[in-house]
Amino acid sequence: MPHELESLARLLPPGRVARDVPLAPLTTFRIGGPADLLVRVTTADEMVAAIEAVRSAGVPWTILGAGANVLVGDGGVRGVVIRSEIDGIEWVDPLTLRAGAGVRTFPDLTDRTVAAGLAGLHHYVGIPSSVGGALWQNLHFLSPDRSRTCFIEEVVVGADVLTAEGERRRVDGAWFEFGYDDSVLHHSPHVVLTADFRLERAPVAELREVVRANLQWRDDRHPDLWLYPSAGSIFKKIEGIGAGRLIDQCGLKGHVHGAAQIFHKHANIIVNLGGATSAEVHALIDLARETVLRETGYELEVEIGLLGDS
Numbered sequence: 001m002p003h004e005l006e007s008l009a010r011l012l013p014p015g016r017v018a019r020d021v022p023l024a025p026l027t028t029f030r031i032g033g034p035a036d037l038l039v040r041v042t043t044a045d046e047m048v049a050a051i052e053a054v055r056s057a058g059v060p061w062t063i064l065g066a067g068a069n070v071l072v073g074d075g076g077v078r079g080v081v082i083r084s085e086i087d088g089i090e091w092v093d094p095l096t097l098r099a100g101a102g103v104r105t106f107p108d109l110t111d112r113t114v115a116a117g118l119a120g121l122h123h124y125v126g127i128p129s130s131v132g133g134a135l136w137q138n139l140h141f142l143s144p145d146r147s148r149t150c151f152i153e154e155v156v157v158g159a160d161v162l163t164a165e166g167e168r169r170r171v172d173g174a175w176f177e178f179g180y181d182d183s184v185l186h187h188s189p190h191v192v193l194t195a196d197f198r199l200e201r202a203p204v205a206e207l208r209e210v211v212r213a214n215l216q217w218r219d220d221r222h223p224d225l226w227l228y229p230s231a232g233s234i235f236k237k238i239e240g241i242g243a244g245r246l247i248d249q250c251g252l253k254g255h256v257h258g259a260a261q262i263f264h265k266h267a268n269i270i271v272n273l274g275g276a277t278s279a280e281v282h283a284l285i286d287l288a289r290e291t292v293l294r295e296t297g298y299e300l301e302v303e304i305g306l307l308g309d310s
Contacts, residue, residue: 011049016040023072023308026064026083028128030229031278032072033308035062035081042085044100044193048162051191054080055166062307063191065130066104069137069231074278075309084132086193095199096157097121101132101192105139105152109197114211119202120155125211126218127232128225132192135159136185138178141214153178158196164188181236181303221266228263228271234285235268235300243292243300244268250291257283 021038024030041047054061060079064070086100089112097118099109110125123141124134133139139152156173163169177184184190223230235243247253247267254264256273258280263269270284289300 011053012039012041012046016046021081023064023067023077023081027067027070027072027231028225028229029067029071029231029281030272031074031276031281033074033076033278035077037080038083039080040083040085042087042102044086044160047082047084047086047101047191047193048168050080050082051162052166054082063132064307065102065133065136066128068128068130068133069303070305070307071231071278071281073306073308077308084130084191086132088194092196095201097197097199098194099131099197100194101130103131105129105131105134110211113199114204114207117201117204117207118199119207120199121197122207122211123150123214124152126215126222131195135176135192135195136183137181138176138183140180143214151178155197155199156195157198160193160195162191162193164190168193223263223265223269223271228273230263230269230271231304233268233303234270235288236303238298238300241298242268246292246296246298246300247288250288250295252288252291255284255287257287260284262288 016039018038019036020034022034023032039050041050062077062081064081064083084102086102088100089103089108090098092098095118097113103109105121105124106127109121113121124139127139127141129139134152135156141150143150153173153176156176158170158172161169161171175184237243244267247262252262253267255262259273259276260280261271261273262284263271270281285302292298292300
């Protein structure tokens, strides 16, 4: 690492900067090699200072939040990985909640808002994500009755961001240009520092009933991350068909390669059976894509983020 990055150690409290840190424990997949340099930031000011330092040094850098929805390569990630641990939850007004980019949407925000009798974030129970990650991918959840898909964009009304040009500014929800599994954050190196969510009043009992239904739906179909580490859905949704259904039709549900498996309950999820490598997951991704294309004519598109050297 360039000598300029030694300034990071002086900018942050002791223990926040470390070399050659394995990233597997920092992801829900529990897979991945080391970061050349890992920097942990806990406030918006620390995030701004860290990014200014890496930009000034001219080294590659990557933001990591809750480590969900990503697969880190076995060779690790070159340059600097900045782990967003920006904390803080506050009420801007009785219906608007502001949260740091490192705050977990579940359980931190879901529990807080349901207890307050506020609807809008309760749909996302059981989904591991940070606030920054939720905005990055426009976090979404298909209701148990399959009548609609709820998107985080529906409640995002503003945010504090550090732009690609190095300007710290307030933006509204429209600035993110949300799409399905998409936002402006995919296409420019802007960084979320905090986000504001506008919610609606609802009876606590009704919210808890939705929470119970959503959790039951997930328990029936999704792996328990303690037993089967994963990154959620691997491929993007194909309208009206479903990527998992296509993979299942091709007979690949439950297929094992090394210590990685196409999950036996949900074919659009790959799980780590214990000690799986990124290469083994990639092999299953390639197998699913090639088989589905050959047998059905549909082309699967990867949804999760692929970081570092595979």
